[in-house]
Amino acid sequence: MTMSISKKLVFYLLLTVSALLLFAPAIVAFLMSFMSSQDILTGKILPETWTLDNYIKAFERFPLFGYLMNSFIVSLLITLGQLLLSSMAAYAFVFLEFKGRDTLFFIFIATMMIPFEASIIPNFQTIRGLDLLNTYTGLSLPFFAVAFGTFLLRQHFKQIPKELKEASEITGMGDVKFYLTVVLPVAKTSLVTLGVYGFLTSWNMYLWPLLSTTDDTVRTVQIGLKQLQSQEQLNEWGVIMAGGLIVVLPTLILLFLGQKKLQKGLTEGAIK
Amino acid sequence: MKEAVVLQEQYRKIDFLKIKKKQKRIRFVKGMLFLLPSMILFSVFLFYPMARTLYLSFFLTDNSGATTVFVGLDNFKNIFTSPIFLKSLQSTFLFVLYTVPGTIVISLFLAVIANEKLKGISLFRMIFSSTMGISVAAASVFWMFLFHPTMGWFNQLLEAVGLEAIGWLTDPKWALISVSISTIWMNLGFTFLILLGGLQSIDSHLYESAEIDGASYLYKLRRITIPMLSPTLFFVITVSFINAFQTFGQIDMLTRGGPQNETNLLVYSIYQEAFENYQYGTASAQAVVLFVIILLMTLLQFKLGERKVHYQ
Incomplete structure (x- = not known):
C-alpha cells in the first residue's frame, strides 16, 4: 500500500493538529511549572526565565515525597x-475441571x-471496623480481586496447549x-500487560x-494534589502545576x- | 462360586466408583483453593456491601452508620421527591449524554488517523493515548487553570476575539458543559487505545481487495472499518457509559457539585449524603439507584453483544 504525497500531507496535518490540541493542557501545565509567578500573572505563554522554584516549593511545603512513596507502595501492592x-x-x-466451575465463572x-x-x-x-483506615492494607485490599484481570489472563492461558497439561499429569507434576x-x-x-494496567489504575x-x-x-x-490545589493561594499556579506534573510523570x-x-x-x- | 465372582465384581465396581468420587472431591477442593482468595475478597468487598447497601436503604441511621429505625421505602420516597436528588439524576444523564458521544467520536477519529502506516506514527499514538496516564486529580488541576476566569486560556481567547468572558466553572449554564469537556479529554486516551487495537485487528486483505476494486478512502471507512470495528465500538460505548455514571474525582476537584447543584453527579451526591451529611440511609438508597442503572447497562451489553462477546 503506497500513499500519494498529498494524501500523506493531509494525514500529517491532521495528526499534528490533533496532537497539539490534545496535548495542549499538559503542555501549558509543563510550561507553567517552570515559570515565576510574575510570568504567570502577566499571562506569558513561554517562561521568561526557566526556574525550578515551583518544584522546590512543592516539595518543601507538602510531604510530596512521602505521598509519592505511599502511592508507589499501594499501587505495587494492588498490582501484585x-x-x-x-x-x-x-x-x-x-x-x-470440577463441579460448580461454570457457576463460579458466572459469579x-x-x-x-x-x-x-x-x-x-x-x-x-x-x-473502619477492621481498624484498617489509614493503612496500606486498607487502601489496597479491596482491589486485589478483579474479574477483568481474570478474563484477560484466561484468554492467554487458553492458548497454552492442553497436551502440556496432560504431559505434566503423566509425569506426576502437581497443579x-x-x-x-x-x-x-x-x-x-x-x-506484564495486566501489571501495567493495574499499576496505572491504582x-x-x-x-x-x-x-x-x-x-x-x-x-x-492524588489526594496530596487535591490538598495542594485547595490550600495554595490562587497566584501560586506554578507550584500546583509542578505538583501535577510530578504526579503524572511515573504513569506517563x-x-x-x-x-x-x-x-x-x-x-x-475486552473483545474476545 | 458364581455368586462370589459377581460379588467380587461388585466390590471392584464400588471401589472404582469410590476412587472416582474421591478424585472428583480432590479436584473440587483444588479448584476451590485456586479460586478461594478471589471469592473471599469478592464476598467481603463487593457482594456483602451490595446487600448491606440495600439493607441500609430501608433504615435511618445514626452518625456512625448504625441502623436505628426501619422506615421501609421511605428513603426511596424521599430521594425521588427531593428536588436536589432529581436535579442530580438529571445532571448525571445530561453529563452522560455530553461525554459518551463526544469521547467516542473524537477517539474514533484519532484512532482512524493514527492507524495509517506512516513514519513517526508511534509518536502520535503515544500522544493520543497519553491522557490514560494522567490521573483525574492532575487533569483537573490542568483544566482548572484553562477554565480560570481571568488567567485561563479560554477566557483569554474569548477576550482576544472580543467576546465576553465566561464563568466556565461558576456559571450554572456552563459548569456541566465545562466539566464534560474536561472529562472527554480525560477519557480519550483509554478509548483511543482500545479502538486502535480494534482497528489493527481488522484483516488487511479486506482493504487490499477493496483497493483493487478502486474503492475510495471514505467508502472503505464506511463499508469495512466501521462494520468490522462494531464489537470494539460496542464495548467502548458500554464502558464509557458506565464510567460516566461513576464520575467523581473531577467533580470533587473542579466544582464540588456546584454551582446550584448543576454538577452534583450521582456518585458525588452519594458521597456528600453519606460522608458529609451522615445520612447513610438515603445515601444507600441513592447507591441502590446507581447500582440498578449500572446493572441495566451491563445487562444490555451482554444481551446486545451476545453474538460478539464470547466468554466461554
Whole structure:
C-alpha cells in the first residue's frame, strides 16, 4: 500500500493538529511549572526565565515525597495482588475441571455489574471496623480481586496447549508446580500487560484513598494534589502545576513504555 | 462360586466408583483453593456491601452508620421527591449524554488517523493515548487553570476575539458543559487505545481487495472499518457509559457539585449524603439507584453483544 504525497500531507496535518490540541493542557501545565509567578500573572505563554522554584516549593511545603512513596507502595501492592489472584483464578477456569466451575465463572462475570462506587458506604464501615483506615492494607485490599484481570489472563492461558497439561499429569507434576513453572512463565507478556494496567489504575485512584485516609502518613499523591490545589493561594499556579506534573510523570513513563502491549492486551481481553 | 465372582465384581465396581468420587472431591477442593482468595475478597468487598447497601436503604441511621429505625421505602420516597436528588439524576444523564458521544467520536477519529502506516506514527499514538496516564486529580488541576476566569486560556481567547468572558466553572449554564469537556479529554486516551487495537485487528486483505476494486478512502471507512470495528465500538460505548455514571474525582476537584447543584453527579451526591451529611440511609438508597442503572447497562451489553462477546 503506497500513499500519494498529498494524501500523506493531509494525514500529517491532521495528526499534528490533533496532537497539539490534545496535548495542549499538559503542555501549558509543563510550561507553567517552570515559570515565576510574575510570568504567570502577566499571562506569558513561554517562561521568561526557566526556574525550578515551583518544584522546590512543592516539595518543601507538602510531604510530596512521602505521598509519592505511599502511592508507589499501594499501587505495587494492588498490582501484585491482582496478578496473583487473577492468575490463580484464571488457572482454575482453564486447567481444572470440577463441579460448580461454570457457576463460579458466572459469579465472576456478575461482579462486573457491581460498581465499587455503589458500595463505598459498607466498604468504608468494613475497613473502619477492621481498624484498617489509614493503612496500606486498607487502601489496597479491596482491589486485589478483579474479574477483568481474570478474563484477560484466561484468554492467554487458553492458548497454552492442553497436551502440556496432560504431559505434566503423566509425569506426576502437581497443579501448583505446573502453575508456577509452566503457565506463569509462558504467559509472561499478558502478566506484564495486566501489571501495567493495574499499576496505572491504582496510581490514579481517587475516591477510595480520599475516604480511607485521614492523615499524611499513608495519604496517596492524588489526594496530596487535591490538598495542594485547595490550600495554595490562587497566584501560586506554578507550584500546583509542578505538583501535577510530578504526579503524572511515573504513569506517563509507564504508559509510554507499555503502550504497545497494553493496546494489544486490552483489546484482546475486552473483545474476545 | 458364581455368586462370589459377581460379588467380587461388585466390590471392584464400588471401589472404582469410590476412587472416582474421591478424585472428583480432590479436584473440587483444588479448584476451590485456586479460586478461594478471589471469592473471599469478592464476598467481603463487593457482594456483602451490595446487600448491606440495600439493607441500609430501608433504615435511618445514626452518625456512625448504625441502623436505628426501619422506615421501609421511605428513603426511596424521599430521594425521588427531593428536588436536589432529581436535579442530580438529571445532571448525571445530561453529563452522560455530553461525554459518551463526544469521547467516542473524537477517539474514533484519532484512532482512524493514527492507524495509517506512516513514519513517526508511534509518536502520535503515544500522544493520543497519553491522557490514560494522567490521573483525574492532575487533569483537573490542568483544566482548572484553562477554565480560570481571568488567567485561563479560554477566557483569554474569548477576550482576544472580543467576546465576553465566561464563568466556565461558576456559571450554572456552563459548569456541566465545562466539566464534560474536561472529562472527554480525560477519557480519550483509554478509548483511543482500545479502538486502535480494534482497528489493527481488522484483516488487511479486506482493504487490499477493496483497493483493487478502486474503492475510495471514505467508502472503505464506511463499508469495512466501521462494520468490522462494531464489537470494539460496542464495548467502548458500554464502558464509557458506565464510567460516566461513576464520575467523581473531577467533580470533587473542579466544582464540588456546584454551582446550584448543576454538577452534583450521582456518585458525588452519594458521597456528600453519606460522608458529609451522615445520612447513610438515603445515601444507600441513592447507591441502590446507581447500582440498578449500572446493572441495566451491563445487562444490555451482554444481551446486545451476545453474538460478539464470547466468554466461554
